[in-house]
Amino acid sequence: MNILKNLPEMDLMRSEKMTFVQLIIPVESAHRAVSYLGELGLLQFRDLNDDKSPFQRTFVNQVKRCAEMSRKLRFFKEQIHKAGLLSSALPTLQPDVDLEALEVKLAEHEHELIEMNANSEKLQQTYNELLEFKMVLQKAGGFLVSGNSYETPEGRELDENVYPSDYPESASLLEQATQSGPSNLSGLRFISGIIPKTKILLFERMLFRATRGNLLFNQAPADDLIMDAVSSEMVEKVIFIVFFSGEQAKTKILKICEAFGANCYPVPEDLTKQSQITQEVLSRLSDLETTLDVGIRHRNAALHSIGFHLTIWMNMVKREKAVFDTLNMLNFDVTKKCLVGEGWCPIFAKTQIQEALQRATIDSNSQVGIIFHVMDAVESPPTYFRTNTFTNAYQEIVDAYGVAKYQEANPAIYTVITFPFLFAVMFGDWGHGICLLLGALILIAHERKLGSQKLGSFMEMLFGGRYVLLLMSLFSIYCGLIYNEFFSVPFHIFGASAYRCRDASCSEAQTVGLIKYRDAYPFGVDPSWRGSRSELPFLNSLKMKMSILFGVAQMNLGIMLSYFNSIFFNNSLDIRYQFVPQMIFLNSLFGYLSLLIIIKWCTGSQADLYHVMIYMFLSPFDDLGDNELFWGQRPLQIVLLMSALVAVPWMLFPKPFILRKLHTERFQGRAYGILRNSEIDTDSEPGSARHHEEEFNFSEVFVHQMIHSIEFVLGSVSNTASYLRLWALSLAHSELSTVFYEKVLLLAWGYENFLIRMVGLAVFAFATAFILLMMETLSAFLHALRLHWVEFQNKFYGGDGYKFEPFSFTAIADDED
Amino acid sequence: MGFLLTTLIFVAIGIIASLCTRICFDKGPSANLFHLTLVITATVCCWLMWAIVYLAQMNPLIVPILSEVE
Numbered sequence A: 001m002n003i004l005k006n007l008p009e010m011d012l013m014r015s016e017k018m019t020f021v022q023l024i025i026p027v028e029s030a031h032r033a034v035s036y037l038g039e040l041g042l043l044q045f046r047d048l049n050d051d052k053s054p055f056q057r058t059f060v061n062q063v064k065r066c067a068e069m070s071r072k073l074r075f076f077k078e079q080i081h082k083a084g085l086l087s088s089a090l091p092t093l094q095p096d097v098d099l100e101a102l103e104v105k106l107a108e109h110e111h112e113l114i115e116m117n118a119n120s121e122k123l124q125q126t127y128n129e130l131l132e133f134k135m136v137l138q139k140a141g142g143f144l145v146s147g148n149s150y151e152t153p154e155g156r157e158l159d160e161n162v163y164p165s166d167y168p169e170s171a172s173l174l175e176q177a178t179q180s181g182p183s184n185l186s187g188l189r190f191i192s193g194i195i196p197k198t199k200i201l202l203f204e205r206m207l208f209r210a211t212r213g214n215l216l217f218n219q220a221p222a223d224d225l226i227m228d229a230v231s232s233e234m235v236e237k238v239i240f241i242v243f244f245s246g247e248q249a250k251t252k253i254l255k256i257c258e259a260f261g262a263n264c265y266p267v268p269e270d271l272t273k274q275s276q277i278t279q280e281v282l283s284r285l286s287d288l289e290t291t292l293d294v295g296i297r298h299r300n301a302a303l304h305s306i307g308f309h310l311t312i313w314m315n316m317v318k319r320e321k322a323v324f325d326t327l328n329m330l331n332f333d334v335t336k337k338c339l340v341g342e343g344w345c346p347i348f349a350k351t352q353i354q355e356a357l358q359r360a361t362i363d364s365n366s367q368v369g370i371i372f373h374v375m376d377a378v379e380s381p382p383t384y385f386r387t388n389t390f391t392n393a394y395q396e397i398v399d400a401y402g403v404a405k406y407q408e409a410n411p412a413i414y415t416v417i418t419f420p421f422l423f424a425v426m427f428g429d430w431g432h433g434i435c436l437l438l439g440a441l442i443l444i445a446h447e448r449k450l451g452s453q454k455l456g457s458f459m460e461m462l463f464g465g466r467y468v469l470l471l472m473s474l475f476s477i478y479c480g481l482i483y484n485e486f487f488s489v490p491f492h493i494f495g496a497s498a499y500r501c502r503d504a505s506c507s508e509a510q511t512v513g514l515i516k517y518r519d520a521y522p523f524g525v526d527p528s529w530r531g532s533r534s535e536l537p538f539l540n541s542l543k544m545k546m547s548i549l550f551g552v553a554q555m556n557l558g559i560m561l562s563y564f565n566s567i568f569f570n571n572s573l574d575i576r577y578q579f580v581p582q583m584i585f586l587n588s589l590f591g592y593l594s595l596l597i598i599i600k601w602c603t604g605s606q607a608d609l610y611h612v613m614i615y616m617f618l619s620p621f622d623d624l625g626d627n628e629l630f631w632g633q634r635p636l637q638i639v640l641l642m643s644a645l646v647a648v649p650w651m652l653f654p655k656p657f658i659l660r661k662l663h664t665e666r667f668q669g670r671a672y673g674i675l676r677n678s679e680i681d682t683d684s685e686p687g688s689a690r691h692h693e694e695e696f697n698f699s700e701v702f703v704h705q706m707i708h709s710i711e712f713v714l715g716s717v718s719n720t721a722s723y724l725r726l727w728a729l730s731l732a733h734s735e736l737s738t739v740f741y742e743k744v745l746l747l748a749w750g751y752e753n754f755l756i757r758m759v760g761l762a763v764f765a766f767a768t769a770f771i772l773l774m775m776e777t778l779s780a781f782l783h784a785l786r787l788h789w790v791e792f793q794n795k796f797y798g799g800d801g802y803k804f805e806p807f808s809f810t811a812i813a814d815d816e817d
Numbered sequence B: 001m002g003f004l005l006t007t008l009i010f011v012a013i014g015i016i017a018s019l020c021t022r023i024c025f026d027k028g029p030s031a032n033l034f035h036l037t038l039v040i041t042a043t044v045c046c047w048l049m050w051a052i053v054y055l056a057q058m059n060p061l062i063v064p065i066l067s068e069v070e
Helices: A002-006 A027-040 A060-082 A099-146 A153-157 A170-179 A197-210 A247-260 A271-329 A347-363 A389-401 A412-427 A430-445 A447-452 A457-464 A466-483 A535-568 A572-603 A609-618 A633-652 A654-668 A698-722 A725-750 A754-795 A809-816 B003-024 B029-058
Strands: A018-026 A159-162 A188-196 A216-221 A237-245 A263-265 A338-346 A371-375
Touching: A018 A027, A018 A347, A027 A271, A027 A338, A027 A347, A060 A099, A060 A271, A099 A188, A099 A216, A099 A237, A099 A263, A099 A271, A188 A197, A188 A247, A197 A216, A197 A237, A197 A247, A237 A247, A247 A263, A271 A809, A338 A347, A347 A371, A389 A412, A389 A466, A389 A754, A412 A430, A412 A466, A412 A535, A412 A725, A412 A754, A412 B029, A430 A447, A430 A466, A430 A754, A447 A457, A457 A466, A466 B029, A535 A572, A535 A698, A535 A725, A535 A754, A535 B029, A572 A609, A572 A633, A572 A654, A572 A698, A572 B029, A609 A633, A633 A698, A654 A698, A698 A754, A725 A754, B003 B029
Parallel strands: none
Antiparallel strands: A018 A338, A018 A371, A159 A216, A188 A237, A188 A263, A216 A237
């Protein structure tokens, strides 16, 4: 006992000691103090302004400004992304830019960018219109020209729709149109334009109805795709020309054009004028192109220069916003000259925090120092474990079930080893283990590179668990050597088998079997078992008994941890009335079963253990007969049965009554003050021991104790049986492995054909990789996890604490990503 | 090899592993205790696994019966 007391505190065993502190900061050094504390990352602020809405808080304006700046920065990022530029960060650290100057600069940049964007949009629009005009000129010019006697190539493309009208022929119609000038008011006139292809039919029909058939409609598809202004994607357009007469028809047609979104362009009838205008349009188009180009290059240059500083600016703005959010959690004191803050910090960090606060005072040229002192807190402190990259994954596995209560025993110290070990018991194959090891080593070798990248969610989980994977693979190799399975093939690594034929001719090998002529195989399962007919009965018996033994061992470990918890919290009530009866109950039944298993193995007796255990309950006083494994078994069984039966009321009844007695005693002597560290059940809600001092609800405590005892008693049977999943999964893995080896690889290899062999090898490789390496790994991982979370942890773990979340800039940077 | 002999070999391996860990990763008494816990847990688990399989084969109740040779 003395040795145990003199040992130093183990690293991850219990969470760090925390203390509740109060800070009184003068206003001028507040911002700086909070920034330095953020860099340190070891103080969790409590929100003193919980009941206020975000708009009632002190620094709401600054928060709004920061939000506005980050909006601008996001806009820049989007623009850079749209322009397709890669954001390259300037590697050197810039000196701290003042926040106000940054705000002004950002506003400038945004204004500039928006202007540039608007300009280029206008230019683009003009460009599109000119492009459409050019096409209309080309095609519509063709319509008008084809009225003449000579055929033009465009003429052949024409799709003439002639509607019954007052004029006799279409050809003469066109001739009349070309002959009569466009200024002939009562004569034939035309409108030319361009419309998206999808609308052309409807457009035509509408025009026909509107003009009562008095029109000539020609269309031709455009050569290129044109950017549609509305949907800003490239669409096919069709050029049309409508011949009509009359003023009313003109207004109707124009209105219909507008409704359908067709753009009308005037085409001169005169051929020379047409070519003149076409030249003009072409030259203007090329001008615009160059202008657009220049504009885009200018904008890209601006974006590039912004892109250099973008990450730094974003980080700065994030930090400032975080600082102001934290400042919002503090209260102004009575004099309005100081901010008061409260929070939790680990005791080892006190000096560091005081140092940071001193630096802040000096740097902000404040006359008054920052006051930092310890206070008492009502609620229970947060839980903080200082993990490194290796233990972090395991702590997260434990925390996923529930964060440890303040300073209770942390299951992670054992989980580091037992979790990969139980995984390996279910996965045992040293060939597959080597594959997992290669995977884990690759992940660890590329740690630095993969750590800085952003990975997909699956890869991120895999990368986060690389050290777990490493241990899992190492233990799998070990268990594979013990089970003697290399992709289900046994080897004679540790010497010759212990079995051989009964006689030289091996005639009875298939009927009665081999005999054991030497000591047991020195390491692992004898290779003679693989492929034999009695392999499964032997291995099943071995693995089931192994599962029971591991289960009882791990559950005993759990109960021992509850003992250490009781010693730490000075809870002798728990030791006497919970730990002792629990140990007695579990071990007199299942510990005894484990003992029987070991004795049966050592002596080679033929006793039936099922029979022994069942009749220990049903008829304990009967003679054991053939099932007697050792002398004195019957009286021992009776004693164990009695002690188990006594243990049940022992864990159920005394504790609530004693608690009630203690409670009444305590509050009879109330005048003398409340004792600390008295024997009060600390399993109850944190803080309830103080708040509900007056109430002691006996029925509640009794029911709670009853539930706890029933859970333990029934749980001991069900949890022990639950460990049989170790057998089940290991059997499944072995059988799958055998099937793939024998029925795929060996079958394919039996053929002499090279192609069939290759195909067989490929199928074997894929099946092994996906089913055995991925699916089985996940399955065994999950079951090992369940065994830890439920069967191991419910013997001692409270798991109702809350995690320590300090105000830290690194945490914010990680958060955003 | 015998049960006891191999058990002693496991104990020896455990002690050597603890010493190696103490030499290579000496990071203060609380961390050392944690590393020692890990090494002892691993040694005990591995020994337990080996011992169970060894004991099960010491006095077997059934023998391998070879299946039909093709």
